[in-house]
Amino acid sequence: MKLYSTNLQAEEVNFETALITGLAPDKGLFMPKTLPHFSGEELAALKDEPYPEIAFQLLRRILEGEIDEESLKAITYDAYDYDVPLEEVNENTYIMRLDRGPTASFKDFAARMMARLMQYYLKKENKELTILTATSGDTGSAVAHAFYGLDNIRVIVLFPETEVSDRQRKQMTTLDQNISALAIDGKFDDCQAMVKQAFADADLKHLNLSSANSINIGRLIPQTLYYFYSYLKLRDYPEEIVFSIPSGNFGNMMGCVLAKNMGVPIRKIVASVNENDEVPIFLTSGEYEKIVPSRNCISNAMNVGHPSNLARLIAIYGGVMDEQGNISKLPDMEKLNGDIFSTSVTDEDTMALVKQFYEENNIFIEPHGAVGIKGLMDYRAATNDNTLAVTLETAHPAKFPAEVKSAIGIEPEPPQSLKEIEEKEEHMEFLDTDYEKFKSYLKERLE
Numbered sequence: 001m002k003l004y005s006t007n008l009q010a011e012e013v014n015f016e017t018a019l020i021t022g023l024a025p026d027k028g029l030f031m032p033k034t035l036p037h038f039s040g041e042e043l044a045a046l047k048d049e050p051y052p053e054i055a056f057q058l059l060r061r062i063l064e065g066e067i068d069e070e071s072l073k074a075i076t077y078d079a080y081d082y083d084v085p086l087e088e089v090n091e092n093t094y095i096m097r098l099d100r101g102p103t104a105s106f107k108d109f110a111a112r113m114m115a116r117l118m119q120y121y122l123k124k125e126n127k128e129l130t131i132l133t134a135t136s137g138d139t140g141s142a143v144a145h146a147f148y149g150l151d152n153i154r155v156i157v158l159f160p161e162t163e164v165s166d167r168q169r170k171q172m173t174t175l176d177q178n179i180s181a182l183a184i185d186g187k188f189d190d191c192q193a194m195v196k197q198a199f200a201d202a203d204l205k206h207l208n209l210s211s212a213n214s215i216n217i218g219r220l221i222p223q224t225l226y227y228f229y230s231y232l233k234l235r236d237y238p239e240e241i242v243f244s245i246p247s248g249n250f251g252n253m254m255g256c257v258l259a260k261n262m263g264v265p266i267r268k269i270v271a272s273v274n275e276n277d278e279v280p281i282f283l284t285s286g287e288y289e290k291i292v293p294s295r296n297c298i299s300n301a302m303n304v305g306h307p308s309n310l311a312r313l314i315a316i317y318g319g320v321m322d323e324q325g326n327i328s329k330l331p332d333m334e335k336l337n338g339d340i341f342s343t344s345v346t347d348e349d350t351m352a353l354v355k356q357f358y359e360e361n362n363i364f365i366e367p368h369g370a371v372g373i374k375g376l377m378d379y380r381a382a383t384n385d386n387t388l389a390v391t392l393e394t395a396h397p398a399k400f401p402a403e404v405k406s407a408i409g410i411e412p413e414p415p416q417s418l419k420e421i422e423e424k425e426e427h428m429e430f431l432d433t434d435y436e437k438f439k440s441y442l443k444e445r446l447e
Ligand SMILES: *Cc1c(COP(=O)(O)O)cnc(C)c1O
Pocket: 105, 106, 107, 138, 246, 247, 248, 249, 250, 251, 252, 253, 301, 302, 368, 394, 395
């Protein structure tokens, strides 16, 4: 696999380099130059396999020559040891629940695979790495869990002591082993600034610090796999399918675009956003304008005014967008609009849908999943296309108890993974926002 940078000013690299470096040296995002194409026959042969086997069979082709098959198989089965339910709403609508991983978020799919692939390459080269990450809640717990118990990698998570919920904090502090949690007496921005300063600090170069941020190609590739899986379970090739994806940074949706390029017969990709509507506006007008600051909506993991994966979407349709969001070459807008339908959903409609869905179908959804469902309804109303559709639920409803309760009056039961942490012992250290103290902490721990 050869990967290029979306800024087109960096040399092509292999998968290992793209995975370990994260961002290309010209500040662009890595994109695979070519991907395998799966024929109808190849897809049909996988139909009856369980999730980890389908994932492995796809990855061995996608990552051919980058990792030995035996290791890849072990990694894939270890990463995907949980269910991926497809819940029927009616005969042509299904919900794919991506909320059964250890942190009850779809981010587990990407983070667990990326972590294990990193471990594989580090071990092979006998290297060690420390991941530093600042979080306002959810990303930190998904990253911490993904790397938990792995060799050659430590994780240090910084979080604002008073700004995360009890449950979010416990997801980071009850792990221990190779995971350290640092409660900072400050705001999320202070945590972020301390981490950035550490990355830029020449005195700390020898500590081999890295970030596991969301733009890593190692997170994108695993997000292609569940589109294949749900297609295989619900359709027979070459029947078509529609996917509706609640989107913020558009990583999940990019996974769907790549799955389509690799052969899944996707009729339409519905990219549903909250009131941060810069992408639907761009698709209809060809004019791109970031939303600064981003709008605060209840589907808070999607409050993004400039999606980091947009440069990838534009690249795959023949355009060029730099890291600031400037477009120097417009993509093929006709093709883009042919493949993708994007729509914005208000908070009011989001909450109404959480309620309606429970009343009509007896199904719990949370605000992000509701944006996906409303987007599908908008698409069907606009096109009269009733092709079988899968809409993605990206978090467990129990992760948003207050919102779900205010919509329907009942709190959803938390899954086992969230219940377990209630009884576990917490381990954390406390620091203020003084960078020098943080620096001494890192040196004491890592030297
Ligand atoms: C991160 C996240 C999203 C948005 O995914 P992107 O890949 O950033 O578009 C949607 N829902 C939940 C619950 C998330 O955590």
